[in-house]
Amino acid sequence: MYYSKGNYESLARPEKPQGVERKSAYLIGSGLASLAAAAFLVRDGQMDGKRVHILEKDSLAGGACDGYEYDNTGFVIRGGREVDNRYECLWDLFHSIPSLETEGASVLDEFYWLNKHDPNSSLTRATVNCGEDAHTDGKFALSTKGMQEIMALFFTPDEALYNKRISQVFSDEVLNSNFWLYWRTMFAFENWHSALEMKLYIKRFIHHIGGMPDFTAVRFTKLNQYESMILPLVKYLEAHDVQFHYGTKVENIIFDTKTDKKAATRIDIIRDGLEDHIDLTENDLVFITNGGCVENSSIGNQNTPAPFNYEIKKGGGWDLWRKIAAQDPSFGHPDKFCCDAEQSNWMSATVTTLDDRIPPYIQKICKRDPFSGKVVTGGIVTAKDSNWLLSWTFNRQPHFRNQPKDQLVGWIYALFTDKPGNFVKKAMRDCTGKEICMEWLYHMGVPESQIEELAEHSANTVPCMMPYITAFFMPREAGDRPDVIPAGSVNFAFLGQFAETTRDTIFTIEYSLRTSMESVYTLLDIDRGVPEVWGSTYDVRDLLNAASKMSDGKKITQMELDPKQKAVLGEVLKKISGTDIEKLLREYQLI
Known part of the structure; x- marks a missing residue:
């Protein structure tokens, strides 16, 4: 595998890899990383789709990139994805995936046209005092000392930042600035998170710094991420006969690491409630999504809080990684990331407006008609004086294909789930959907006498607790995440946010795509360059x-x-x- 840049490599169609017709592939999980790896196996590896097997414990693909309507609960989006035009691996793949919305177009075509005709921007980035504009006015409000601290971090070697926290490299000169307000609410960084990841993010997105205050730096899909990205990818794979095995939980993967070569030899599974296994040869390639940012997540409903399930459960992504890591030191250290859910959790809530009483408050703050079909908030609006540090957003509507035309679906999230709210004097983690909606309506400027009635009858709100959503931001050092291809591996690779590749940054869909592309191109020896990280x-x-x-x-x-x-x-x-x-x-x- 090698890196490249420019269209000489990116437009080339690779030759069929030698011996690929004798190989099979097993992908653990059906998150974006696994789906992308399957697509690269089919498109660039020219592997017969019938020999590509996706093992998924649930009944639906997509992992963290979700967007569903649950019976008796409502619309749910656990998180959202801000997309960069310089995600080279993402667009390399999605220019080949047919759109489900526009006949004859690719997902990339559709996305490109949409964001050209309706470019993203925010007209109100933050509020105070129950819906008043905070007048951050696009300013970072950094002192000279604060800028010097950021510059010093930019030039600090990675090794000097191992296991350090952001609060160890930034003083209040940064942490009390608008820059940090924008940054931590946009990327979900906490003061105690990794200084190394902070540095990598600054370097990765340096070309977008000017577009942070008003979100002109980012782009969004037409619908939710599941329907706009995951579903077209699943349909593409199904059309190429890729085999989806739902209801199949991977309990363990057994490796032979006793020689100079490392090989996966068996996959232990539970299928339809029965224990089984898959024996492997060196011609059977295994792609492992280790860990999981939405592992242990739970949803509540309008009248029930989402439980905080922080104990690692048997058969989940963290448990599987622990079993794998116990077999060889090069397979990483999962407990570095999943050891303290108090430092890696935050909550979201999906709110659906049911009548015409809440939308005017949304329109007053975002200064746009939310029913126009165009950009609404243009990204999150942060209630700067919220005890929860609550942010909210409404993307283009409808956000779901089957969403009623007179309803809006939006997303609320907060970084401090253990703090009592300003209006609802409870920690967010203890709140029902209705109570979270009440706290949001308070920060929107709804008169206090109307808040409870509107939250109960004019909205349906579904809370979601994610104990490990920022686990990858925990302070770390080299070796804590396994390499995409560990030294000596002959038939397996690690994918996703807890695999290690150079220069790119986690908590992005691009990172999932990059690890997938690198793994497939390495194990199949595909003679086509993996696009370099954008060199800004x-x-x-x-x-x-x-x-x-x-x-x-x-x-x-x-x-x-x-x-x-x-x-x-x-x-x-x-x-x-x-x-x-x-x-x-x-x-x-x-x-």
Whole structure:
């Protein structure tokens, strides 16, 4: 496997890998990483779909990328995905997946046209005082010291950040700024999360820093992520005869690691309630999604809280990884991530409006008609003074294909599930859907006398607790996640958010796609380049633009510098006078 950039590699169709007709593949789980790996096996590996087996314990594919209407409960979306136009592996695949909405178009075509005609942006990023605009006004509000802390992190070697927390590298100069408000609510970072992941995120998305305050940096699908991305991918795989084995729980995978080669030799399963196993040869490829960010998640309903199920359950993704990791040190350390659910949980809630009484409050804040079919909030709106640090969003409506035209489906989430609310004096984790809706309506500016009645009769709200949703942000070091292809592996790979690959960042659908592509291309020796991570972190133009945006337009000479720094800056500006460097600095409004 090798990396490439440019369309010479990306447009090439690879030759059929040698011996692929004798190989089979088993994919553990049916999340996006597994589905993508199956698609790469079929499209680029040219493997017969009948020899590709997806083993899924539930009755539906998609993993964390969900979007369902549950009987007697309502619409549920556990999370949402902000999509980057520079997700190279994602778009490499989805330009081949036919759209289910637009005849003759791919998923990429549909997505591209949609976001060209209806570009994303937010008109209100944050509120205070029950729905008043917080007037963050696109400003990061970073002091010179705060910007220096961010720059220092950017240049710190990964090794120096192993097992460190964000609070160890940032002071209140950063943590009390608008920058941190935008960042932690957009990406779900907590102060105690990994400083290394923080650094990797800054480097990965440096080209989008200027679009963070108003979400012009991101794009969204037409419908929920399940119907817009997962379902077309499943239909593509089914059309190529890929075998889906629902109701099949993988209990363990047995490896032979006694020689210089490592091989998966058996998959232990429970199928239809009965114990069984699949014997493997080196021609049987195994793709393992280890761990799971939505493992142990639970939903409540309008009148019942979602239980906080933090104990690792037998037969789940964490339990499986523990069994695998016990067989070889190179298979990672799952307990580094799933050891403390208090530091990795947050909650979401799906709210469906049932009549015309709540939508005007949404429209007042987002400044758009939510029934227009176009961008509504353009991303999350954060209640800046919320004890829960509550955020909410309504994407383009309808959000579900079968959603009634007079209803809106939106999403609420909060980072602090153990704090009492401002209106509902209870921790979010103890609240029913109705109570979560009441807290949201309070921050929307609904008169207090009307809040309970509207929450009960004008909305249906479904809470969801996810104990391990940010487990991958826990402080870590090299080796805690297994390599996509561990050294010596002949027939297995690790996929998804808890596998290790270079330069890309977790908690993105691109990371799932990248690990899938790398694993398939390596195990089948496919002669086609895996697209490099977008190189903005090495592009001086993107770096200068980010510096300008983060300083809120301040010139270098306007920054708070000590006399020695000012003297050095003066000498530098003299030396670059009349050069292309001066032109670049002027172009990006730094001087």
